[in-house]
Amino acid sequence: MGAVEVFNALPAERLEAELLACCAAPAWAATVAAKRPFADRVGVLAAADAASGVLTWPEVLQGLSAHPRIGERATGDSQEAAWSRAEQSAAAQTADDVTRAELVAANRAYEERFGHVFLIFASGRSQAEILAAARERLGNDEAVERAVVTGELGRIARLRLERMLDAL
Template identity: 75%
Template sequence: MDGVEAFNSLPAGKLEAELLAVCAAPAWGSAVAALRPYRSRDAVLAAADAAARGLSWPDVLQGLSAHPRIGERAQGDSQEAAWSRREQSTAASSGDDDTRAALIAANHAYEDKFGHVFLIFASGRTQEEILAAARERIGNNEALEREIVAGELRKIALLRLERLLDALD
């Protein structure tokens, strides 16, 4: 059985839990689950992409609720925490103490301005790259930043969904 067949055959409760670990926005998971069965991996990813693009801002905020601050280690032994640690692994191992301190300060400044964690697709990025992005995005207005955050959440969800499908192979 390949990953898509396994995905299609997961019991509803198990699928819901898996999709919430991928993206903590229940509306996203419901939209993806509702279109089963899928014929291909591309079809699953296309549906997930469309579902992410259709999220309201309150849905995006629900998705953000499961993400730790960038540079902070996700706690726990859940799949979601493991993915977060993996996604931030390059950033966690790069940078010096000054960069880490500046990233913490940028996180707080961002949260003070926007009221939620700074979210970025961190896979493969260094702390220096993430810090530069945080500093740049602090200058954004609310509307632009919401658009960017929704896009970053979408990219993270798609990467995690690919990993879920790989794990089900």
């Protein structure tokens, strides 16, 4: 049985838990689950992308609630925490002490400005790249930044969903 067939056959409670590990917004998980059965992987990912695109701002904030600050290690033994640690691990290895300190300051400034954690698709990025993005995004107005955050949350959810499918 292929990954999509296994995905389609998962009991509702297990599927919900798996999807919430990809994106902690219950509306996202419910929307993806409601589209079952899927014919193929492309369909699953398209449903996830579509679900990300229609999240309300309060739903995006629910999704953000599960993300640690950039540069902070996610705690716990959940799948979501493991993915978060993996996504940030390469960046953490590329940072020097000055960059780490500047990222802490940028995180603080970002949270003061926007009222939530700085979220970025960290996979494949160095801490210097993440720091530059944080500084740049501090110049965004609220509407622009909300759109950016929603997009970044969707990219992270998609990557995690791909990993989930690969593990099935």
